[in-house]
Amino acid sequence: MAHSIVNFQADVDAISSIPIVPTLLNVVCRTTGMGFAAIARVTEDKWVACSVKDDIFFGMQPGGELKIETTFCNEIRQSGKAVVIDHVDKNEIFAGHPIPAMYGFQSYISMPIIRRDGTFFGTLCAIDPRPARLNNPETIGMFKLFAELISFHLNSIEQLQHAEATLLEEQKTAELREQFIAILGHDLRNPLGAILNSAQLLVRMAPDERTVRIASIIQDASYRMNGLIENILDFARGRLGDGINLDYNSKISLEGSINQVITELQTIWPDRAIEAEFNLAEPVNCDTKRIAQLLSNLLSNALNHGKKDAPVKVFAASARGEFKLSVINYGKKISVEVMKRLFQPFSRGEVKPGQEGLGLGLYIASEIATAHGGSIDVISTPEETCFTLTIPADQL
Numbered sequence: 001m002a003h004s005i006v007n008f009q010a011d012v013d014a015i016s017s018i019p020i021v022p023t024l025l026n027v028v029c030r031t032t033g034m035g036f037a038a039i040a041r042v043t044e045d046k047w048v049a050c051s052v053k054d055d056i057f058f059g060m061q062p063g064g065e066l067k068i069e070t071t072f073c074n075e076i077r078q079s080g081k082a083v084v085i086d087h088v089d090k091n092e093i094f095a096g097h098p099i100p101a102m103y104g105f106q107s108y109i110s111m112p113i114i115r116r117d118g119t120f121f122g123t124l125c126a127i128d129p130r131p132a133r134l135n136n137p138e139t140i141g142m143f144k145l146f147a148e149l150i151s152f153h154l155n156s157i158e159q160l161q162h163a164e165a166t167l168l169e170e171q172k173t174a175e176l177r178e179q180f181i182a183i184l185g186h187d188l189r190n191p192l193g194a195i196l197n198s199a200q201l202l203v204r205m206a207p208d209e210r211t212v213r214i215a216s217i218i219q220d221a222s223y224r225m226n227g228l229i230e231n232i233l234d235f236a237r238g239r240l241g242d243g244i245n246l247d248y249n250s251k252i253s254l255e256g257s258i259n260q261v262i263t264e265l266q267t268i269w270p271d272r273a274i275e276a277e278f279n280l281a282e283p284v285n286c287d288t289k290r291i292a293q294l295l296s297n298l299l300s301n302a303l304n305h306g307k308k309d310a311p312v313k314v315f316a317a318s319a320r321g322e323f324k325l326s327v328i329n330y331g332k333k334i335s336v337e338v339m340k341r342l343f344q345p346f347s348r349g350e351v352k353p354g355q356e357g358l359g360l361g362l363y364i365a366s367e368i369a370t371a372h373g374g375s376i377d378v379i380s381t382p383e384e385t386c387f388t389l390t391i392p393a394d395q396l
Helices: 008-016 021-032 073-079 098-103 137-205 209-240 254-268 288-305 336-340 361-371
Strands: 036-042 047-054 083-085 107-114 120-128 274-280 312-319 322-330 375-380 384-392
Touching (some): 008 036, 008 047, 008 137, 021 036, 021 047, 021 120, 021 137, 036 073, 073 107, 073 120, 107 137, 209 254, 209 361, 254 288, 254 312, 288 312, 288 322, 288 361, 288 384
Parallel strands (some): 274 312
Antiparallel strands (some): 036 047, 036 120, 083 107, 322 384, 375 384
């Protein structure tokens, strides 16, 4: 039978770190009149002293060992019950027993220490060469209480060690998070921006149709990659960092931001019709860049899943203290099962070839809405699907 490896030194250190242990052993000796008291770590093959009070020169120090077969502790470990002997020579069970004779004691008490999880740690024990009055409710109750106190402190130490290990792991995770965000925010987006700008320049300057087509493909792919990076970056911040950050001080108008998104996506989807209608009767205090990101995710989703021969419609309106932004596409109804997990991260629904992605777009859109104190509602019928953002128009 294989035995688990026990770190006895760690157990000795744990008991030594409990401030009340010296006082506890001192109280045991003063109350019982016994000269030796100890807390021992006991396994099926070892007895190791963790803390000792020795006024009879028994010769045991913390870390010292006794052969387990020369103690009563293995039986205590198996039974979970205390052994109490007032006077060995007058005890019917232990008179003539080789263990008391080996160590020269007449009085003995050993109480099991049971961890909070029910496992056996060891014993709180005391011995003396003279008889003592031990087998009474007061002494046994005191030993039980002290054993429970030791168990409580051992449990607290384990919890503290676990908390420290968890904190260390979280610190490592935080460092990786910062590196991850830095790579996404700088090392990937900067070269991607250069590719996108170059592709846009080629589209404008290309002398032939073939070059324009290739440059358009590069531009389309770059735009999609930039969107993926933005979504992953926000997902990392939301799950590992401080959530979606909002900037209400943007100088770009809301209508201008919406039009810019529509223009960019119209460039990428030249064969699709995008119809927009605005009725911004009231000013809207929001992070216009984030609203533009939300619209980009919703509009891309609509262009991907809507009928190719039908327009995608965008409505933006502010009235009665609310701002609403709707994106409507015509096509297949979203199934009930897909609807249930529509805004969950990495949920992509029914994905057609060429529409693959990480499934973060709608999740990030929902997070942006929540950060603004709003929500996104979805209505899907066999004829059309409508996503509607609703946020308070005045965030001040």
